[in-house]
Amino acid sequence: MALILVIDDVAMMRDLVRRMLERDQHSVVEAEDGEVGIAVVEMQDPALVITDLIMPKKEGIETIQQIRRSHPNTKIIAMSGHVGADGVSYLDAARKLGADAILVKPFLRAALLAVVDRLLNVGCVGHPRSATG
Numbered sequence: 001m002a003l004i005l006v007i008d009d010v011a012m013m014r015d016l017v018r019r020m021l022e023r024d025q026h027s028v029v030e031a032e033d034g035e036v037g038i039a040v041v042e043m044q045d046p047a048l049v050i051t052d053l054i055m056p057k058k059e060g061i062e063t064i065q066q067i068r069r070s071h072p073n074t075k076i077i078a079m080s081g082h083v084g085a086d087g088v089s090y091l092d093a094a095r096k097l098g099a100d101a102i103l104v105k106p107f108l109r110a111a112l113l114a115v116v117d118r119l120l121n122v123g124c125v126g127h128p129r130s131a132t133g
Contacts, residue, residue, distance in 0.1 A: 001026050001027075001120070002047040003045075003048075004026050004027070004028050004049070004050060004116070005030070005031060005037060005040050005041065005048070005049045005050070006018055006021075006028060006030050007031045007033070007034060007036075007037035007049065007051040007055070007060070008051070008052040008079075009032055009054075009055040013052070014030045014032070017050060021113075024113055024116075026116070029044060029046065033055045033056055033058055034051070034057060034062060034063030035057045037058075037063055038058070038066055041067055041074065042070070045071065047075065048074070048075045048116060048119060048120060049067060049075070049077070050076075051063055051076065051077070052078075052080060053078055053079070053080040053082065053094055054082050060078060060080070061078075061090070061093060061094055064076055064078060064094055064097060064098045064099055065098055067098075068097075075100050075101075075119040076098060076099045077099065077100065077101045077103060077115055077119070078090075078091055078095070078101075079091075079102070079104075079105055079107070080094075080102075081106065091104065101115045
């Protein structure tokens with residue numbers, strides 16, 4: 001269906017998200033931080049990027065902003081389970097600074113696929129996963 005890049009510094013999380021997406025027939029590439037993720041975006045031009053926010057080297061918000069500048073049509077999902085000391089979610093900032101959607105960790109496969117489908121316009125009229133499928 002689509003090429004999706006998953007960026008997360010936790011290998012187990014990348015693997016989990018990759019398996020969820022592959023079960024839905026997506027092709028998935030992985031990156032362990034924002035620096036590697038940006039390089040993958042430049043080389044492979046994925047339709048969608050799913051990125052964690054708290055990572056070493058290049059954190060997620062900076063990664064989102066850089067992808068947004070260089071590939072403005074690429075869809076981006078920010079994911080995180082962290083909340084700042086003042087109760088403000090990093091996800092709120094990510095949405096304001098360029099993410100198309102957000103996911104709070106942990107999330108269910110159904111929630112991930114619903115956001116992915118919405119951003120990739122899966123389920124539109126004439127698509128195999130439309131209301132009749």
